[in-house]
Every structure is written in C-alpha cells, then in structure tokens.
Amino acid sequence: MDKLVEEYKGDLKELKKLHKKILTKRYQAPVRDKAGKQVVNKKGDKVFRLVDDRTPQDIADQKTIAEAISTTEYALFWLETGREKPFDEEQAQKIPKHRRMISVADIEQMSYQVYLQNVEEPVERMSEEKREMLLQVTEIESLLSGKELELFHLINQELLTYGEAASRMGIAVGTVKSMSQRIKNKIEKYFEYGHQIQLF
Incomplete structure (x- = not known):
C-alpha cells in the first residue's frame, strides 16, 4: 500500500508541474x-x-490534466485515510446538505469550470448561454489583480482549500481568506440585480 501511495504522489507532482506550465501561458498583462x-x-x-x-492543444491538455489531478488527489486521500476528501468548514456550509455526501470528483462545478471545459469549442457552435458565460468570466478576470487571479484559479480550477492555496502561493491562510473576500466583493459589484457567483 505504501508503495502505491508513493507512486500516486509522484504522479500527482508531475501532473501539477505540467498543469502549471500550461497555466502560465494565460495571464494578465498591464x-x-x-x-x-x-x-x-x-x-x-x-x-x-x-x-x-x-x-488549442494546450487547452485540451489542460482539461485532461486538471481532471487527472482531481482524480489522483481524491484517490490518494482515500488510500491514506480510507475516507472521502472533506471540505473546509466554510466550504461545507455553502454546499447544500444533499450534495455534501457526493464524491469530490463528481461535485458539480461552478460556471468557471464549465467555461474551462468548453473554452476550446468554436464560438459559433456555443449556445447563447455559453457565450455569455465566456464573456462574463473574461470580464471578471480582468477585474482581478495578478495575485487575485492566481488565487481564483487555484480555488476554482484546481479546487484547492484555503490552506493548500496559501501554501502554494507562499502566504498566510488569513491573507488568502481576505483576498477571497475581495474577489467576491468585486464579482458582486460586477453583477447587477444581486446576481452573484458563489466562489467560496
């Protein structure tokens, strides 16, 4: 079992390196x-x-790698603990009770994940809803600072917890939480008539 766990950890490390390499090609410039x-x-x-x-190949690879990371992390947690991966208390409170027992790999993602999965689709073939979503996400990202955008990706694309995101970015968990609130505030201001995306 220990050998299998180490193999999973090695695979996960390589997958994250590949994912980060592609992710750096999408950034904000002044x-x-x-x-x-x-x-x-x-x-x-x-x-x-x-x-x-x-x-286009990078985009397809990013989707595949992100799915592999999610699956590998879940399998690794299960191998090490025998339990499903838990959510932070704050995250769990924002998930309806009937969905909290669903495997983390199967939980329905917010619009951002839908956007990532469909971004390679030709615009003319997208539904009106998808086109609007694409525009909204692009506009939202333009409102965020470099650090906020990085956190936005870590939380919503890589599905990291506050603690994991803080470790990845080299900052305190408290800083991550306050930055998350700033992101949420910016998005709330972006949407009219009280329409909001629940990020965290």
Missing part, C-alpha cells in the same frame, strides 16, 4: 499608454488585459 505608463481607471486601480498564449 495596459499601457503611448508613453509606456500603466493605465489606471478612475478609482486609481491599475488596468490589466487578459493574455492567452495557449494553443
């Missing part, structure tokens, strides 16, 4: 004026634009 100075909005916040240098 918007600059003709003089080369970074543009700021009326509130004094720096303006960024989303840059996506991924190829």
